[in-house]
Amino acid sequence: MPVARRETCDGRVIAHVDMDCFYVQVEQRKQPCLRGLPTAVVQYNSYKGGGLIAVSYEARKCGVKRSMRGDEAKEACPQIQLVQVPVARGKANLNTYRNAGSEVVTILSRKGRCERASIDEVYLDLTDAAQTMLMETPPESMEHVEEEVIRSHVLGLQVKDGDDAKEEVRKWLCRSDASYQEKLLACGAFIVADLRMQVLKETEFTCSAGIAHNKMLAKLASAMNKPAQQTVVPHSSVEGLLESFPIKKMKQLGGKLGTSLQSDLGINTVGDLLQFSEEKLQQRYGINTGTWLWNIARGISGEEVEGRLLPKSHGSGKTFPGPQALKTFASVQHWLNELCEELSERLESDMDQNKRIAHTLTMHARAYKRGDLDSHKKFPSKSCSLRYGTTKIQEDALTLFHAGLRDFLGVFNFKTHSSENNNWGITALSVSASKIVPIPSGTHSIAKYFSERLPSGSSSNQPVDNVIDEVAPSSPPGENCWEVIPNELQLEYPEEDTGMNHSNACLDQPDLLCNLSEKVDGLTEEPSLVAPPGNEERMAQSEPSRDILTKELRHASDTYSLKAVEKKKTAGKKPQGSCSITKFFNNYHNAQSSFEQKNVTNAQGSHSASSSYLSNNQVEMPPQEVDKNSIDCMPQRSQAWSYNIDEIDPSIIDELPPEIQDEFRTWFRPRKRPHVVRRGSNITQYFRPDKSR
DNA sequence: ACGGTTGTAACC
DNA sequence: TGGTTACAA
Incomplete structure (x- = not known):
C-alpha cells in the first residue's frame, strides 16, 4: 500500500458553486409557469x-439527456417543455444567460475571493472568512443552526438507520472536538449555505456547492448532490472517496487523457492511480501531467482561486454543419459580418461596464474538403490587433479569413477554378477578442485630451501627432504586420446549398461586388491611417466632439459596408451565382497586384518580416510613408494602421503634458491586477440584474 | 457530416 | 508569440 508522501490537506477552505441546469432556470424565471415542469432549453x-443544451431535473427523471435532439426529448418525455435559446443575427444569442450568471457572481463574490469559472460556475476561497467565523461565532457556540446548513451532506459521516440525518449533520458541524481543519470546513459550510440562500432570494436561482480543502475536491463534491444541495469533504474522507471514484469523472480526465489512463494503464478509479510512481507517470505523460496525476490520486491540488469575476475573452461563432456549409465567399462575408457585429456589441458593453479593452482579434474557421478526412483540422486561426468599431472588426476579420483561406488552400495545392468546386466548404466560423485589460482609472482624461486635439487633428506640433510621428518611424516592420490579400486566389465560389437563410439574397449582385471592389482598390491605393492608441471610436464615447466625428466616420465607413449597400437594394432579387463572384475576385486580385502591398504595421514590431501573414511577394510599407493627415479622412481606408501600445517607445510620454503623463504610462504597462469589485464601483454595472424578468 | 456555442489552458 | 489542441459546460 503506497503511502502518501505529502501533506494532502492544505488548510484552505474552498468552495465550488454550480448552478443547477442553469439555462433552464433562467427560462423558468422568465416564465414562472414552467417551474416544476420537465423543461429543456433547445437551440x-x-x-x-x-x-438540447440544458435539461431540468424533472425532465432528467424521464430519461431526457443533454445529448438529445428536441424530437428525441419529446419522445422520451411527451410533456416536456422545450424553450428555445434566443436568436439574434441568425445565431444563438446567450446574452441573457451571461447576464444571469453575472448576477450570481456578484452575490457570491461578497465573501472571499471569487473566480468565475464559467457562465454558471464559481470557485470561492473562503479561508479567511471561515477563520474569522471560527474566531467570532464558532458553530459549537450556536444554539440554532439554519435548515440549509444541516441539509448539507458530509462525506464519511456515518448515519445509522435509526438516526436523524440532519441531527447528525448538525452535531458534526458543531462538534467541539473536531480538528481545526474540520472546524474551518464546517464554517465554510455555514458561509456557503448562507451565500446560496442569498443567491436564491435575490435571483430565484438554486445552485449546488462543494466545500473542501482544494478546488479539485470542491468541484468534485458540488456535483455529488444536486440540485440545490451542498456537500462537505472532510480531509478524512478523501482517500475513501477517491478510491472508488471513476477516473473519467475527474475534471480534465473526461477526454483523451482519461481514456489513455484506462486503456494504457488499466486504471478505472482515481484510487487505481496510486500504484504508479510519480516517475512512471511523468515518464508516460510528461513532467507536469505526471506530477499532476500523482497528486490528484492523493487528493492534492494546489491551484489557487483566482480573483476574477469577468471573462478573459469574448467570442461569437456559428457552425454550418453538413449541407449548410458555406461555399461562397459572399456567404462567408455575410456570416463573418454577423458574428463581428455581435462581438463588437459585446466589446462595447464590456468597455462601458467594465472599463476594459480587448487587444487581439482572432478569426477561426473550419473547412472541409472532400477526399481529405483530416481537412477539417487544417484551417488555421489567424489573429491581429483589435481595432474597435463594428466595421473595422468586420473588415479585419474578413482579412484574417483571407489569410487563413490562402493557407488552407495552399495545404491542398488547390489551383483549380472553383467553378469545379463542389468539394469543399466552410463548416464553422468564429471570431473572438482576447487580451482584455482594464483601462487604468483616470483614462477618461486621456480620452478627453485626445478628443480636444484629434478632430482638428491636422497640426503636426500636437502631442498626439508627436506620438504617432515618433513612434511610427521607429517601428521596423514586425510580426504584427498583417493585412494580407490572398493574391493567389483565382477561385470562383459557387453558391452553397443553403446557409444564408436570412436577408442576404443580394450578396452576389454585380453592383454590390463593384462597390466592394472599389473598396478594395481604395484600400490598396491609399496611404494608411494612423490611429491613436486604442481607437478613436472608443475615445469618442466619452466626448461629444469626438462623438460627432465618430458618427461621420462611421457614416463614411458604412457607405462602403456590406450592410449599407444591402439596405439600398430592393429585396427579392436572386443571387447571380459564380459569375459575379469571379468578378469580385478578379477585382480583388487586380487590386492586389496593382499595388503590391497593403498591410498593417504595428509600431515597433520587434521581429522582422517573418509574419505568417505575409507572403514573399508582399512588401511592407515603410511607416514613414504614412501621411499623417490621413487621420482626418477616409476612415474606411484606415484598416492599414494601428499599433500596439505595448510596443511604443515609452520615452514619448515625456512629450505629453505633465498632467496626463502618469496616466499615459499605465497605458504602456497595463498592470495585471486582480479584478476587485466593490459595490458602488462602476464595475457593478456589469452585474445589473436582468431587467427582462 | 448534426452536440452548439463559448470559454480556458497547456503546449510548442 | 501565435497557433493548435484539448477540455469542459
Missing part, C-alpha cells in the same frame, strides 16, 4: 427539433 428548432 435551433429546425433540425430534428434542435439540440
